[in-house]
Amino acid sequence: MFTHLTPVSSTTSSSPPLPSPRAQLHGRARAHGIFWEGPSPIDGAPIVAIVTSGTSNAKTGPMAQVWVIRADQSPVDAVRSGDDKSICGTCPHRNARGGFTGRSCYVRVHNAPMSVWEAYRRGRYKVVVPEAFERQGIRWGAYGDPALLPEGLVKACNEVARFWTGYTHLHRQQWAQWARGVFMASVESGPQETEARARGWGTFRVGRRDGSDHGSAVACSNEATGMSCSECKLYDGAERAIVVSAHGPQAGFVPAERLTARKRAG
């Protein structure tokens, strides 16, 4: 049994009891709903993991999207106050002081994360079990860091899934070491890539637009060939180094130089 599945909180008291795996799979139900609530390993604040299905984009292909958000405040409020630390830790792409200024995260929290949060607060999500991920692709961490979730829960979902992708900025935390081999370590520079790989992690980083800092890392298949994540499946935590060039809306996502400069200025 998945004893880490906690009851739905009072904020979603209209949600039905936990369905049986058999009932969930009947009729080819897709993973859509709450699959974990509990305290953040970072600061003990209440967080919730929600999966949504039916979304797709050219890069990822069709995948179940996992959102890790604060359970007690909206994603926008959490970014404004800096309480997004509970779901993103010390990721350099957030503003550690709170607010949107200087934020380089690729996730636009006003959009999908807010829609997910509003549906959660209105009690629109049922509880789902890991078996609901059967034969699906999982995009762990459409927002928030998936290494915050219980190891047993993540592995139970992956066991039945067709494939998954996931990244964590928490790869130096002792309590997150279970995620090595499951998620890619998100790194910001070549030296960080080398260091994380020496600790046995597969890595992901965004490199310069001109490719001059890609080194021996393998180019993201979407960039190299236009292949979607659902076709490629490189981001499953295996020990390899992946790099994607800064581009489009993510152009502000990386430059290690920019992050370093911001820290110096701060």
Ligand code: SF4
């Ligand atoms: S990149 Fe991931 S961990 Fe970092 S701020 Fe964005 S959602 Fe949070």
